[in-house]
Amino acid sequence: MRLALGLVLLGLLGLGAAGAGWAQGWLGADPFSPDLLARYGEASAAHPLGTDELGRDLLLRLLHGTRVSLSVGLAVAIGATGLGTAVGLLAAWRGGWADALLMRLADGLLALPALPLLVVLAAVDTGRFGLPRGEATSDILRIVVILVAFGWVGTARLARAAALTQLSLDYVAAARVSGASEARVLVRHVLPNIAGPIGVAAALAVAGAILAESTLSFLGLGIQPPAPSWGNMLSNAQEMVFSAPMQAVWPGLCILLAVAGATLVADGLRRG
């Protein structure tokens, strides 16, 4: 029930993202170039949700923003889940000082307030590493790397706990006795058996990444305009609340639905 509801929510947003180009052709508007004569336009047939502070079509920007925000969420979830699973498996399998080091690192990251540190990392000049700054693709890459660097911790702890349980079971000993290599034991035997909790962690990582990306973009440190993201569409909200309050509603509603969708999927998976 929860799983289905969550998947429907995410599916609808995914359809919106996929249909952005089609909607652009149908409405015949350009969501990237400003039209200063049409600032804060009312909803009309040509602009179903009106226009923003630079006269760009709001609906189209919302749809393009969906692409950006969902891809960041998915990319972070894949990266953080992959890294977290690898770290958790390694810690559980190796034990000893490697386990202690990795888990103290995880504890340290968990104990810190994430957002102030994300603000510091997001302000780092990526131009010094040879990445162009201000282009949408390099912004997305930067945000994904930063969020993965913080996001792996939860998955790693879950994966470690689950793997420790599995490694102590008889089937692992049986596989070892029958001559399976350690890599084969971990990848073919342990990994499939800890897939359940990892799936839950991945769904939660999508939710967390979408929230974090929108917050950073809102603060002006994430995806830079003119590329739209749900967060940066709200970044001049202070002005919007007086001139066009409804404009402040739509992007936030999209964030809410996407995060709720991913959270419901996680809940559904957890209950099985």
Next chain:
Amino acid sequence: MLRLIAGRLVQIGVVLAILSALVWLAMGLMPGDPLDLAMAADPRLSAEDAARMRALHGLDRQLAERYLAWAAAVLRGEFGFSRLYALPATAVLWPALLSTLVLLGWSLLLSAGLGIALGVLGAVRRGAGLLADGVALLAQSIPGFWLGILLVILFAVELGWLPAGGTGEGGSLGEAARFLVLPVATLAFVNIAAYARHSLSAMRQEMAQPYIRTARMKGLSARQVVWGHAFPNAAIPVVTVAALDAGSLVSGALVTETIFARPGMGKLIYDSIMGNDYNLALLALLLAALVTMLATLAADIVQRLIDPRLAG
């Protein structure tokens, strides 16, 4: 208990030392240094002037060398100056810390109180479980900055009941409280989720235990069964949540203070990083991390005090 506290304090010191070095490195990688800004602001400054000022402030030295000099000064108790505010860093930090602690304190009280009430109600009354689940899902999914914007639109712009931002500095206590309502409501609602979810599941688990049936059979009232028997046991995992939640509360304060223009730690960190005020930014960040880790430690101590299995 003393061993736990001593061990954790050492751990906090180590984390702060590592964090300061990493953040120093990150700041070295940020665009622009203070002298670039000075050069841009005053066209009469020549390249030689800039070089002389760099040497004067030690900006021509290596990043690692500057970090060690900074760390030595901090350990001597010299925290340096804020470039942005042209004041000693401590003179900027203390009022900001106080402002943030007020915001955090009220929000924590409200979110823990409401979240736990919702969770307990959801576990005891059948119909209320859905309500608790729903509120928790909403609170978990809503972006804090957007909730703040919605509250401003409704209560400040449309209804005009409450101020949209600021602190009401210089006004009476009641006036300052009016400025606190919307920020506290924003921060508290976002943090309700964790308390509601965990107290709901912990209470459901406890209410299904045999000792609850025994208590009922003894003829205790429903209130005694819930609050006297089930809740003390369910409270233990909820305190763990409070420990884990300290970081997200501080993160939420950054967003809330930015939206409502409250001069607290969060806004200070954001403004000082944006304004290349590296000394202030680093100190503020370390202070925020210290507050978070001390809050986590406090929650762990409370947990040991209320859980006899962990005592000793």
